[in-house]
Amino acid sequence: MEDYLRVGIISTTHGIHGEVKVFPTTDDINRFKDLKNILLDTGKELITLEIEGIKFFKNTAILKFKGIDNINDIEKYRGKDLLVSRENAVKLEKDEYFIYDLIDSEVFTDEGTKLGILTEIMTSAANDVYIVKTAEGKEILLPSIKECILDVDAENKKITVHIMKGLLL
Numbered sequence: 001m002e003d004y005l006r007v008g009i010i011s012t013t014h015g016i017h018g019e020v021k022v023f024p025t026t027d028d029i030n031r032f033k034d035l036k037n038i039l040l041d042t043g044k045e046l047i048t049l050e051i052e053g054i055k056f057f058k059n060t061a062i063l064k065f066k067g068i069d070n071i072n073d074i075e076k077y078r079g080k081d082l083l084v085s086r087e088n089a090v091k092l093e094k095d096e097y098f099i100y101d102l103i104d105s106e107v108f109t110d111e112g113t114k115l116g117i118l119t120e121i122m123t124s125a126a127n128d129v130y131i132v133k134t135a136e137g138k139e140i141l142l143p144s145i146k147e148c149i150l151d152v153d154a155e156n157k158k159i160t161v162h163i164m165k166g167l168l169l
Contacts, residue, residue: 004039004046004083005098007031008061013075018068019053022061022082027123031090032061039083046083097154105157107132107142110150115140118159130159140168 008022024032032054040047053064068074089098099121107115107130116134121144128144142148142161151160 003086004041005086005089005100006081007035007038007084008082010040010074010077010080010082011060012078013071014062016071017064018070018074019062019064020074020077021057022063024059024061026090028090029056029059029061032063035084035088038063039085040077041081041083042077043080095152097152101154102130102152102157102159105152105154105159107159107161110160110162115161115163130161142167 007026008024010020011023012021013019014021022032032051035051037048037050040049049068050066051063052066055062065074092098102118102121105118107118109115114135116132118130119133119139120131122129122131130142130144130149132140132142134140148162148164148167149159150162151158153159
């Protein structure tokens, strides 16, 4: 699945004409406006769906797919992932990464000590927070700021961090 990136999850149906509400897992909900096709991961196969219409309501996208005109045709896909291929993913700026590419990276301090493995990234309005699990099973929360995250090597799955005073209690 590393050739694909999740951009949303079908949360529920919308109306009776085959529209679905999609919870976005992409940073920019307007990303859906640029998509012509999307891949539906049924759990068994990937189905290419053509996006016929899109509108937004609060923090969700409401999508209408070509050829799906009935609630019964789409309801079975509630909770399923919507994906794009890496070629259709947004282009990243310098020092931007897809979360998927960073998960399971080894995290080292700037002194060379292995801190643990990056297991999750929480997104927030201020900054992302890296969750690192140590060999002892302890979780360490690191703010994704330049004073703390010194180097990210996504290709080799290695992150170097500076432990700021007060981070480890």
